């Protein structure tokens with residue numbers, strides 16, 4: 001069968017593209033290997049379930065109640081995502097593993113066998129990423145070791161948890177399990193959490209987590225894991241730890257295995273991601289790659305922006321590229337959340353800016369009294385000569401929302417003075433910008 005566009009993987013970019021092109025009258029095939037993944041990683045096994053658990057734990061719910069609501073949320077979204085595309089009469093959803101036969105032909109498999117093949121002039125790879133599991137002795141054979149997916153499927157709460165890695169995924173699960181009452185020990189090869197972030201903020205996050213009961217073992221290599229009964233024993237280069245379970249959160253790697261990319265002339269970059277240009281074209285001219293599989297920043301909203309770029313190639317003037325998506329904000333959903341956009345002061349200085357810094361401890365923002373939470377600090381970086389906002393690092397309640405205002409200011413050259421003199425509603429965390437940008 002022939003299609004206008006074939007999309008491999010039900011990720012954020014792919015499903016949005018399928019919906020948009022289908023509504024536009026294009027015949028689209030969307031191929032997803034598992035019915036459990038309709039809607040992709042974010043809604044089924046990543047952002048949405050993890051944030052639902054964090055929200056429920058924050059409201060004081062038990063492990064079981066939090067898990068039950070997570071299951072309801074995921075099931076509802078999975079169905080809604082499937083229905084959205086299946087109800088679009090121009091879109092065919094196939095629940096099969098896909099692989100390339102050549103640059104214009106995709107095979108779908110039933111087990112090992114080829115079930116059908118489809119052809120198209122335009123093919124989009126949106127197969128996401130999977131957990132990177134380091135080659136530590138015993139890691140494949142030891143029970144009660146989980147990645148981020150497995151840890152969200154647990155049927156009972158561990159009393160103790162060892163977490164390997166202290167990046168985004170770990171920090172969120174460390175915060176979650178600590179809130180639920182699990183004793184958490186974190187082993188990381190880096191010297192400090194959030195090592196690339198603003199130093200004051202990295203320190204504040206560390207101090208708050210330690211205060212909450214987390215034990216950090218930094219700058220440490222893990223050498224071996226094994227079981228003692230049901231417990232996991234973790235040997236490192238300076239001590240041995242024992243816990244009910246272990247979470248491995250040491251990065252995510254692009255999902256390219258089994259796609260037979262070489263048959264389509266699609267090359268990988270040095271990091272094993274699908275190599276793309278600014279328009280997300282791969283080394284095969286008619287094939288695009290979007291989302292985590294193409295490497296770079298791994299966020300759902302980057303995948304969504306990748307949709308905009310490819311859609312612009314197919315239906316627009318091609319003006320949108322990876323080079324003009326503006327500043328990319330992010331939030332680590334710990335308690336309280338940490339959000340960042342643009343540069344830290346030291347990053348800005350390294351780029352040659354003379355900078356002014358704004359700093360407001362959360363305990364000086366009136367809203368903190370209402371929130372009954374004085375933890376955190378907000379920092380901003382402004383170019384001394386031009387009054388341009390260069391970045392902000394916000395650690396505190398509400399930061400996940402208000403960081404988006406600063407992205408807008410950076411992208412649209414709204415000077416720091418405007419943010420300083422703007423009217424904000426009261427009592428809100430956003431009104432702290434009156435002081436934060438008074439540099």
Ligand SMILES: Cc1cc2nc3c(=O)[nH]c(=O)nc-3n(C[C@H](O)[C@H](O)[C@H](O)COP(=O)(O)OP(=O)(O)OC[C@H]3O[C@@H](n4cnc5c(N)ncnc54)[C@H](O)[C@@H]3O)c2cc1C
Nearest residue numbers: 009011012033037040041046098128291292298299300303
């Ligand atoms: C625990 C966790 C928490 C996260 N939290 C956040 C967050 O709060 N905010 C945020 O923005 N990002 C978050 N992320 C990152 C975010 O989940 C990803 O960046 C995003 O989901 C990537 O989407 P994607 O479009 O690349 O494809 P995905 O959503 O990963 O979809 C790829 C799909 O392709 C399918 N597939 C793979 N191979 C084949 C094949 N050969 N044939 C057919 N189908 C195939 C897969 O089953 C999958 O459904 C989190 C990630 C994790 C792991």
Ligand SMILES: NC(=O)c1ccc[n+]([C@@H]2O[C@H](COP(=O)([O-])OP(=O)(O)OC[C@H]3O[C@@H](n4cnc5c(N)ncnc54)[C@H](O)[C@@H]3O)[C@@H](O)[C@H]2O)c1
Nearest residue numbers: 134165166167168169170188189190249250251252298331
């Ligand atoms: N809120 C969000 O937006 C959000 C949340 C979770 C994940 N994500 C996305 O998922 C991606 C992956 O997250 P991640 O936390 O797995 O990766 P990461 O790259 O952020 O962190 C990996 C951590 O593992 C450590 N590490 C690596 N190998 C190790 C080893 N052998 N022993 C000990 N420590 C080791 C590193 O020092 C680092 O601290 C992120 O880059 C992010 O884009 C986003």
